[in-house]
Amino acid sequence: MTRIEVKNGNLDGAMKRFKIGVARSGIPSELKKHKFHVKPGVKKREALKTMIKNSRKRKKSN
Numbered sequence: 138m139t140r141i142e143v144k145n146g147n148l149d150g151a152m153k154r155f156k157i158g159v160a161r162s163g164i165p166s167e168l169k170k171h172k173f174h175v176k177p178g179v180k181k182r183e184a185l186k187t188m189i190k191n192s193r194k195r196k197k198s199n
Contacts, residue, residue: 141154
């Protein structure tokens with residue numbers, strides 16, 4: 138759990154720090170992953186697509 142201390146009554150700054158802390162902990166991305174079920178075959182296909190895309194990017198930059 139992310140804990141933020143409010144200093145000098147600055148609630149806006151505390152909210153900003155809290156949101157950054159939550160984002161760094163990875164909670165929003167985990168919620169997106171668990172929002173709906175993805176079949177294993179579809180997951181493999183998407184992983185393959187990203188690997189191909191990244192390898193093309195690496196070849197292009199060299």
